Amino acid sequence: MNIIITAPSLNPNENVSGISSVAQFIISNNGGQRYLHFELGKKDKERGGWHRVPALMRKYGEWKRMLAEHPDAIIHYNFPLSKASLLRDPWFMRYAWKHGRNMVVHVHGGLFLTAPHIPSYLLRIMRWVFGQNVPFIVLSDMEKDILLKRFGAKSVIVLPNCVDLTDAEAFAEEFAERDETEPLRIGYLGRIEPNKGMTELLTACRQLKDDAVPFTLVIAGKEQTEGEYLPEFHNGLGENFEYAGLVSGKRKIDFLRSLDVFVLPSYFEGLPMSLLETMSYGAMPIVTPVGSVPQVVKDGKNGIFIKAHDSESIVSVVKRFSEDRNLLRKLGNAARSTIFNHFCSQEYIEKLNRIYAELDR
Structure with missing residues (x-):
């Protein structure tokens, strides 16, 4: 099947990212599927902050086009719980859900998974995302408990990261x-x-x-x-x-x-x-x-x-x-x-x- 997988650049010379490593491992080891990489996330040399909004708007347009070009593709959405991701990713997810796309959300830890205090506006975003009726992949039983009890997730699957041995x-x-x-x-x-x-x-x-x-x-x-x-x-x-x-x-x-x-x-x-x-x-x-x-x-x-x-x-x-x-x-x-x-x-x-x-x- 066709699978759209989101991740930052898979080129280690452009980006050092655990999520990129996971995505590259999946693509390299799962030859039975056809993966379509959608690059989402800044490269190491790119500055963060609000000046990236125009670039994100262009990326949002690319997202719409990719989903239209591959109407039957499943979406494997990699989702770190950082402030930048929480402010960006729900917009991309929402567009896909609004158009009835099948998606699995792969959660990759982050500051706001276990933070004792989460700003109210970010907490509302997290509860909205995890309240969706889609499967969420987490890395451990501890993370599963957090998503179920703290954020009200409905379907959580434990799949620890893995490496080529x-x-x-x-x-x-x-x-x-x-x-x-x-x-x-x-x-x-x-x-x-x-x-x-x-x-x-x-x-x-x-x-x-x-x-x-x-x-x-x-x-x-x-x-x-x-x-x-x-x-x-x-x-x-x-x-x-x-x-x-x-x-x-x-x-x-x-x-x-x-x-x-x-x-x-x-x-x-x-x-x-x-x-x-x-x-x-x-x-x-x-x-x-x-x-x-x-x-x-x-x-x-x-x-x-x-x-x-x-x-x-x-x-x-x-x-x-x-x-x-x-x-x-x-x-x-x-x-x-x-x-x-x-x-x-x-x-x-x-x-x-x-x-x-x-x-x-």
């Missing part, structure tokens, strides 16, 4: 032979911006360097605001820091294979693809227990939880595992097993296709 599976032998005498390689993969805990990560790594802990921090991704963090990491950490840039293909595989630890001190999340990817290569996650992260990471069993807004907790965990490589490898193995045992791409695609089939009846 082909190369990670071939990495087993190299993973087992890692040199534990080398400095700890700590990785971060994703957008480089304040809500990801970059300030705390920088402060923690400066402290680790001052305390002569042997480590290298390797960051892959793109700054949300150019020059906001990378110069500080370079100047503050010197030889203890590497910037891998935007990674894809072989460069991304090499980056993932090199890590001992993955650190994600985010303030809020859905279920990050970067977490699943790094765990599949045996990198032990050091993460804040936000969003659906606790559905994957179990503290002390396959990773370690740290406090949000707390650089000291990062320092203490890194010091502990720099000294205890046996425990690090044990938790890394458990992290890897978690992904291989519970995040199979074949099961994901089969369940997604069942959702599509129900819509197409």
Whole structure:
């Protein structure tokens, strides 16, 4: 069947986005369907704000034309619960619903999923969207409960994110032979911006360097605001820091294979693809227990939880595992097993296709 899928640019050189990663994974692994990508969301170099209204109006016109050109297509609408998305996406959804289109709304976490206080105007928008009689895909049972109880959703389906494990599976032998005498390689993969805990990560790594802990921090991704963090990491950490840039293909595989630890001190999340990817290569996650992260990471069993807004907790965990490589490898193995045992791409695609089939009846 034809499926219109919304997402920002799928080109990693233009856009670093978890939603784009999910959409690309679905398109690449679900060859039984014909996907039509509708690009919705700003590129990394584009400014946000109200000056984007004319561009959004043009995009709204493109949306109308695409729906008219593909009258029988199902719509797979990717929906992050950020302020920008809540102000934009309901207009696109409403047009499709008004014209009787079959749609599944794929929710990708965001600040306003779990925020204790939501501005009244955004809360009204969320209750209107989730009050529609359409299926909503969420990333965990926790998110399902929130949509049902807090926002009054009628039909919610749990479908955790998933990653392609082909190369990670071939990495087993190299993973087992890692040199534990080398400095700890700590990785971060994703957008480089304040809500990801970059300030705390920088402060923690400066402290680790001052305390002569042997480590290298390797960051892959793109700054949300150019020059906001990378110069500080370079100047503050010197030889203890590497910037891998935007990674894809072989460069991304090499980056993932090199890590001992993955650190994600985010303030809020859905279920990050970067977490699943790094765990599949045996990198032990050091993460804040936000969003659906606790559905994957179990503290002390396959990773370690740290406090949000707390650089000291990062320092203490890194010091502990720099000294205890046996425990690090044990938790890394458990992290890897978690992904291989519970995040199979074949099961994901089969369940997604069942959702599509129900819509197409």
